Amino acid sequence: MPTTLAQQTLLEHYVKKILAAPVYELAVRTPLQEAPALSEALGNRILLKREDLQPTFSFKIRGAYNKLVQLGEEQKSRGVITASAGNHAQGVALAARELGIAATIVMPSTTPQLKVIGVRSRGAEAVLHGESFPFALAYALELAERTGRTFVSPFDDPDVIAGQGTVAMEILRQHQGELDAIFVPVGGGGLIAGIAAYVKYLRPEVRIIAVESEHSACLQAAMNAGERTVLPSVGTFADGVAVAQIGAFGFEVCQFCVDEVLTVSNDELCAAIKNIYDDTRSITEPSGALAVAGIKKYVARHGVQGQTLIAIDSGANINFDSLGHVAERAALEAV
Ligand SMILES: *Cc1c(COP(=O)(O)O)cnc(C)c1O
Secondary structure, eight states: OSHHHHHHHHHHHOOOOHOOOGGGGGGOOEEEEEOOOHHHTTTTTEEEEEESGGGGTTTTTHHHHHHHTTTHHHHHHHHHEEOOSSHHHHHHHHHHHHOOOOOOEEEETTSSSHHHHHHHTTTEEHHHHHSSSSHHHHHHHHHHHHHHEOOOSSSSSHHHHHHHHHHHHHHHHHHOOOOOOOEEEEOOOOOHHEEEHHHHHHHHTTTEEEETTTTTTTHHHHOOOOOOOOOOOOSSSGGOOOOOOOOOOHHHHHHHHHEEEEEOHHHHHHHHHHHHHHHHSOOTTTTGGGHHHHHHHHHHHHHOSSSSSEEEOOBBBOOGGGGHHHHHHHSSSSS
């Protein structure tokens, strides 16, 4: 937890940026919604922060817009380049169109088709390159170097982190009562850094629990090693979080603001997609269900009862034809 003056100063810096982020020119304030069936089943009050209801169907629009809107005129006229597993891509594409900025987006060739369409239909140029995010990232950095366009990181940038942090600002305004923990899905760590910075500054007693796919647990690896290690390989079922190395800016915050890191399996994600469906009649993508899967694991592990736990329901960009597989796997898990 923040103990030194330097740590407090870092958090204050982010809180100021979060409060000033003009994300509502494009993003919406999403509901914080009760999950009655899940609450009943787990013996705790579970609330879902519905970021799957954003334009582009994930929270990424917040960070992307906050970054692009603050570029200088010169940078805006040269255009931007990014690499993304898909959701940041759609956020940048929409923000760029809104601001009249040319955008090129490099996505792994394994990106679900609907995310590629989501980018192209918003007027951005989509380049498919590499089998997973790290390869797409390397190519995007090379393109940025060659063309003079500004590279916009999906997570490793203070303005992106501050944009994502507006999720926490909304949560603390929407829920002023008892709150025990917030569960946050982690890919490159931008979302959790923004949320943790805001929450630990204002309500340090609220636990921040990171939830990762066991096939891309780069925060857990970095926390264990005390430095940002690179995973030798990443699985892409939860494609929104398939990142091999936690971002530097995010890790700086996570090191003293994250209380616990949990990892979950693909089958646990499928079961959590069903839990969310049962309570909301909405389908999330695998990454979007990480936090709910994490809550189930947390309750089982610590045996907590009667607590108030919030899950960030982070996105809904899943190909329709993969739902059969999700339903099949969910049926094998105790849900
Ligand atoms: C990007 C993303 C995440 C993880 O966010 P990071 O800032 O990369 O940690 C989680 N869920 C969804 C749906 C995402 O698109």
